[in-house]
Amino acid sequence: MEDKFDCIIVGGGVAGLSAAITLARNDMKFLLIERGEFSGSKNVSGGVLWGEGLSKLVPNYWEEEDAGFERFINHRRLTFMDSDSTFSIDFKSDSFGEKPYKGVIVLRAKFDNWLSEKVEEAIGASKYPDESFLAPNILVEEVLMDGDQAVGIRAGEEKFFADSVIIAEGVNNLLTRQVGLQDDYVPADALAVGLKEIIKYDQTVLEDRFQLNGLSGMSNEFIGTATQGVEGGGFLYTNKDSVSFGLVLGMISLRDSGLKPYDILNEFKAHPVIRDTLKGGEVVEYSAHAVSTGDMKVMPKEIYGNGVLVAGEAANLLMNSGKAIQGMDYALHSGVLAAETIVEAHKSGDFTKNTMKTYRDKLEKSFVLQDMKNFQGAVEFLHSKQMFESVPGLVCDFGKQFFSIKNEPTPKTRHMLSKSVKKHSSYWQLLKLGIKGARSL
Amino acid sequence: MKKLxxxxxxxxxxxxxxxxxxxxxxxxxxxxxxxxxxxxxxxTRVCPANCYTIDDVGKVHFQFEDCIECGTCMYACDKGAVTWEFPDPEIGRGVKWNFG
Structure with a gap:
């Protein structure tokens, strides 16, 4: 291993592994370093990998007997909650069972590990099967610089050298800060903390309860009382024989609420509707992780430098636009684009900013930065107190009136709606919110 | 389900x-x-692993043993009191998720 690598990838998550597969397929010599015992052992996400990117990276992955995903999504639900009711928008379509799937639910300890096997396979099939490596259980402490050019990494006493470094270290992007692309301190304003429990069921119980068929699955997002007034929302995703259930809470809003995050999770589980949904399950894991919200003001100052590229959530590429929480698809795509940039740099022999900059251009042209830019208004909109307090209250209040039959003269629906609006908001407030929502979504 | x-x-x-x-x-x-x-x-308010606690006289205490490496405290502290690194795989603490 004395030779210099074409590239060193720091981090074996979705971004790093996607970059690695792409490098291997282009016959690059690389070293991927992961600090966990195996890829995925340190990683937490909600989590749904949205979109069709995985099918491009690992063609026909669904044909594998035990591919790394839990279930594909053909059922989506958005639920508004008040203290005793839920009101859901529910969409299920058999067409979502067509391949490639539109989204797959994953558990990272399994999925990332599976994806790392795809890296090994790609290395094996490349021109240099003995000159690229996956190295787990090693912590990269420093990106080595020669002037302002990244030339390798240091792990403990050991140094490894390469023409380029892809930083795919996740949201807690210490190396991105070290190389000067991100501020040393990133404020909590644009970050959230995600908490999750894995709740296990007998598989047939789970399939009956959520009307799952074969490998089909459901994603459910919650807005309203789930968070006890704290900015954010809840989620439930069906795995093979468990559900991923949790919350994403704005850090500053959580700080100011005086509530403990795990107590909010307990209250969410105790909600009468959720209680019935989760009945009989056994919690087998509790996890949590900081998560970016999609606010572009905390993105690194730049995502490329001389000899260095930043991919995935290390570049804060994650967004909740209200339609879905997207992060792993951004990680996958940015990893691929970063690797393609390295391949081009290798061809031209130029690993300076001049070539590295094309990574940014590629990302700008792709859905990743296009969506993040176009939906900044939606990110802000979802952070407004009305969206996670008044609107869910209003919707549930209307539901209680509309769906109750009292055997007394029934008011017209518009009167019911008017009553709910007055109780939780005002027409003026709603109009403003409606305009904002219509513009941003 | 029972509250945990x-x-x-x-x-x-x-x-x-x-x-x-x-x-x-x-x-x-x-x-x-x-x-x-x-x-x-x-x-002390946001840590999801309760590593930061306040005692009876209002003093903050910290222990790293229960830390699940989420990173939240690194953002939440805006006073420069928290120096945050990833745990050393050999001699540090830290997590290994079964599901993640």
Whole structure:
């Protein structure tokens, strides 16, 4: 291993592994370093990998007997909650069972590990099967610089050298800060903390309860009382024989609420509707992780430098636009684009900013930065107190009136709606919110 | 489902190097800053593993053993009291998720 690598990838998550597969397929010599015992052992996400990117990276992955995903999504639900009711928008379509799937639910300890096997396979099939490596259980402490050019990494006493470094270290992007692309301190304003429990069921119980068929699955997002007034929302995703259930809470809003995050999770589980949904399950894991919200003001100052590229959530590429929480698809795509940039740099022999900059251009042209830019208004909109307090209250209040039959003269629906609006908001407030929502979504 | 305490929840977490009596801390907290110059003591409120606590006389205490490497405290502390690093795989603490 004395030779210099074409590239060193720091981090074996979705971004790093996607970059690695792409490098291997282009016959690059690389070293991927992961600090966990195996890829995925340190990683937490909600989590749904949205979109069709995985099918491009690992063609026909669904044909594998035990591919790394839990279930594909053909059922989506958005639920508004008040203290005793839920009101859901529910969409299920058999067409979502067509391949490639539109989204797959994953558990990272399994999925990332599976994806790392795809890296090994790609290395094996490349021109240099003995000159690229996956190295787990090693912590990269420093990106080595020669002037302002990244030339390798240091792990403990050991140094490894390469023409380029892809930083795919996740949201807690210490190396991105070290190389000067991100501020040393990133404020909590644009970050959230995600908490999750894995709740296990007998598989047939789970399939009956959520009307799952074969490998089909459901994603459910919650807005309203789930968070006890704290900015954010809840989620439930069906795995093979468990559900991923949790919350994403704005850090500053959580700080100011005086509530403990795990107590909010307990209250969410105790909600009468959720209680019935989760009945009989056994919690087998509790996890949590900081998560970016999609606010572009905390993105690194730049995502490329001389000899260095930043991919995935290390570049804060994650967004909740209200339609879905997207992060792993951004990680996958940015990893691929970063690797393609390295391949081009290798061809031209130029690993300076001049070539590295094309990574940014590629990302700008792709859905990743296009969506993040176009939906900044939606990110802000979802952070407004009305969206996670008044609107869910209003919707549930209307539901209680509309769906109750009292055997007394029934008011017209518009009167019911008017009553709910007055109780939780005002027409003026709603109009403003409606305009904002219509513009941003 | 029964309400779980934070201790019960953390009881399910696989921590690394548990057999080692002296693990190397990956987070250092200057609690003097918390106790003299901080009005919000945010870390004690947001940490999902309850590593930051306040005692009866209002003083902040920190232990890294229960840390699940989420990173929240690194953002929540805006007073420079928290020095955050990833745990050393060999001699540090930290997590290994079964599901993640």
């Amino acid at each position: 305490s934070i201790a019960e929840r953390l009881g399910m977490v696989n921590y690394l190097n548990q057999s080692k009596t002296e693990a190397k801390p990956h987070i250092l907290v200057d609690t003097d800053i918390c106790n003299t110059g901080c009005d919000h003591k945010a870390t």
